[in-house]
Amino acid sequence: MALTILLIDTEGDRARALEEKLSESGFANVVRAEGPDLAAAVEQARPDLVIIDMDLPDRDALEDIRAISAARPIVMFAGTDDPSFAREAIAAGVCSYNLSGVALADVKPIMASAIALFQRYRHVEIELAAARALLDERRQIERAKAILMRDRKMTEPEAYRWLQKKAMNESRKLSQIVAEFVASHEIAGWEAKS
Amino acid sequence: MSEVVSLSSRRSDTRLRIGILRLTDSAPAIAAHEFGFFAEEGVDVELITEPSWANIADKLAYGFLDAAVIVPPLAFAVELGVRGICQPMIIPCCVSLGGNTVTLEKGLAARIRVPERDHRSTLSALAAIVRERDAPLPLGIVHAYSTHNLLLRYWLASGGIDPMLDVKLTVVPPARAVEALASGHIAGFCAGAPWGEVAARAGVGTTVATSDDIWRNAPEKAFAVRARWADDNTEALRGAVRALLRAAQFCDAPENASYTAALLSRHKYLDADSHAILSSLPGGAVTPNNLSRFWRNAAAFPWRSHAQWFLRQMARWELIDAAHDLQALAARVYRPDIYRSIAASQGLAVPLSDSKAEGAHDWPWQLDAAPQPIAMGPDRFCDGVIFEDAPTPVAF
Numbered sequence: 296m297a298l299t300i301l302l303i304d305t306e307g308d309r310a311r312a313l314e315e316k317l318s319e320s321g322f323a324n325v326v327r328a329e330g331p332d333l334a335a336a337v338e339q340a341r342p343d344l345v346i347i348d349m350d351l352p353d354r355d356a357l358e359d360i361r362a363i364s365a366a367r368p369i370v371m372f373a374g375t376d377d378p379s380f381a382r383e384a385i386a387a388g389v390c391s392y393n394l395s396g397v398a399l400a401d402v403k404p405i406m407a408s409a410i411a412l413f414q415r416y417r418h419v420e421i422e423l424a425a426a427r428a429l430l431d432e433r434r435q436i437e438r439a440k441a442i443l444m445r446d447r448k449m450t451e452p453e454a455y456r457w458l459q460k461k462a463m464n465e466s467r468k469l470s471q472i473v474a475e476f477v478a479s480h481e482i483a484g485w486e487a488k489s
Numbered sequence: 490m491s492e493v494v495s496l497s498s499r500r501s502d503t504r505l506r507i508g509i510l511r512l513t514d515s516a517p518a519i520a521a522h523e524f525g526f527f528a529e530e531g532v533d534v535e536l537i538t539e540p541s542w543a544n545i546a547d548k549l550a551y552g553f554l555d556a557a558v559i560v561p562p563l564a565f566a567v568e569l570g571v572r573g574i575c576q577p578m579i580i581p582c583c584v585s586l587g588g589n590t591v592t593l594e595k596g597l598a599a600r601i602r603v604p605e606r607d608h609r610s611t612l613s614a615l616a617a618i619v620r621e622r623d624a625p626l627p628l629g630i631v632h633a634y635s636t637h638n639l640l641l642r643y644w645l646a647s648g649g650i651d652p653m654l655d656v657k658l659t660v661v662p663p664a665r666a667v668e669a670l671a672s673g674h675i676a677g678f679c680a681g682a683p684w685g686e687v688a689a690r691a692g693v694g695t696t697v698a699t700s701d702d703i704w705r706n707a708p709e710k711a712f713a714v715r716a717r718w719a720d721d722n723t724e725a726l727r728g729a730v731r732a733l734l735r736a737a738q739f740c741d742a743p744e745n746a747s748y749t750a751a752l753l754s755r756h757k758y759l760d761a762d763s764h765a766i767l768s769s770l771p772g773g774a775v776t777p778n779n780l781s782r783f784w785r786n787a788a789a790f791p792w793r794s795h796a797q798w799f800l801r802q803m804a805r806w807e808l809i810d811a812a813h814d815l816q817a818l819a820a821r822v823y824r825p826d827i828y829r830s831i832a833a834s835q836g837l838a839v840p841l842s843d844s845k846a847e848g849a850h851d852w853p854w855q856l857d858a859a860p861q862p863i864a865m866g867p868d869r870f871c872d873g874v875i876f877e878d879a880p881t882p883v884a885f
Binding site for chain 2: 332334349350351352353354355356357358378381382385386390
């Protein structure tokens with residue numbers, strides 16, 4: 296069995312990884328599409344299955360696929376006989392359209408690969424966001440210290456202790472104290488200038 | 490499948506996850522959330538901006554959303570399982586009337602421009618252009634199961650343009666409509682505010698008709714809730730509806746227009762020019778027939794006659810099987826009884842009937858309501874037809 300799969304994903308690395316995995320397995324021909332006219336891409340590729348990133352607004356364009364595929368059925372996700380499977384796909388942020396009514400058993404391994412890949416990328420995104428937040432927090436602390444050193448003639452360790460103490464006294468997170476401190480001082484500075 | 494962690498949709502708390510799209514008529518839900526109206530009612534709301542109608546429908550169907558600000562035909566599609574599995578839905582209140590525009594590519598619009606904007610001349614000029622073309626005119630709609638698809642088809646058909654043959658209706662998500670128009674992918678679109686105005690400001694499109702030119706005070710968005718969630722959380726549902734009704738009154742007040750526009754324009758909501766949004770709000774609209782109404786004209790009341798009109802139009806264009814019992818379906822989903830009990834407890838005026846004759850009024854009129862009548866706007870259809878909700882057949 297070789298199914299034709301149309302893969303629509305603007306996340307390039309993820310799309311390549313999925314394409315590789317599916318092609319290796321030998322049960323699928325993968326066609327990748329990008330750009331606005333996805334309905335035309337479907338018409339051209341005549342896929343059995345469309346796998347698409349749920350967060351693409353372009354997905355709406357595939358909703359009207361009936362008009363193109365004429366009598367061909369559309370089954371959302373991997374069939375309606377296994378809702379838990381579809382639920383996992385949605386949670387991972389992937390969606391599929393089964394255009395030629397391929398049996399669920401044949402679609403399942405394909406969708407399982409897609410779900411696993413989408414989940415892995417989602418984890419990476421979350422970790423990346425956390426790393427960015429941490430970096431941002433460090434940067435804010437540096438700025439707060441610089442303001443204290445300039446305005447109150449503190450040394451660097453003094454400035455840091457001052458911020459820590461303020462956080463402890465108000466029993467709030469250091470990051471919150473620092474963000475507020477920097478924001479209020481930057482606004483004050485801007486007012487002084489104008 | 491060991492890698493797959495099942496994110497169960499079963500939750501023990503009463504958090505209400507509401508899906509919205511980047512549209513002006515998400516305003517009451519956004520205002521109720523941002524001003525703490527939901528919180529004051531003790532309802533823990535998570536507002537989720539989804540990129541597409543398909544996401545709203547699928548997440549409702551599979552329980553990832555509990556409710557949505559939705560185009561009513563799509564709520565019926567979810568209820569019937571037209572797109573996959575069935576998920577029973579109820580509509581305890583509506584959200585808006587009007588607000589859609591038919592916006593054409595600038596050059597095309599210039600050819601049909603009539604001195605006094607009058608939809609009949611606009612439509613006949615459009616019909617002439619459509620007839621001289623070799624290929625059907627490509628027009629964008631936001632979803633097959635949208636009010637836009639039904640209103641546009643109704644309007645075109647009333648002017649002798651066959652929506653199946655003379656034009657090619659293509660699905661384009663609202664936030665992508667301007668881009669699709671600019672690239673020439675479509676020659677025009679019917680979409681909700683603010684996207685018609687955004688197209689005009691970008692210099693790519695001109696609005697030639699609005700919801701009001703097709704059906705004055707046409708029903709637009711509804712607040713649809715999964716029936717199971719509503720059954721399990723009756724108090725939270727009532728609280729959420731109270732908060733939405735309060736927000737509807739806020740968003741409908743002209744003096745709040747610029748405030749609401751600024752709120753909506755934020756990155757996490759519409760992420761669009763606040764001036765374009767302002768032009769579709771009561772109090773901010775330059776042309777009064779191009780605005781969303783949230784409270785006036787009984788905008789929040791879930792009329793069974795509106796439900797019937799949607800269902801009959803869906804059957805007309807074969808979007809649903811006409812063999813369904815449409816009366817029963819409308820009664821199952823549209824719940825004026827819930828609205829009435831909540832609104833009455835707040836001292837708000839409530840209509841005395843569940844249906845009205847749609848299209849019977851050219852001028853402002855008074856609706857029978859308790860404790861006092863409600864001032865209503867005109868409700869004329871472009872073809873002058875009066876739509877009567879067929880009475881429930883007597884069972885003997």
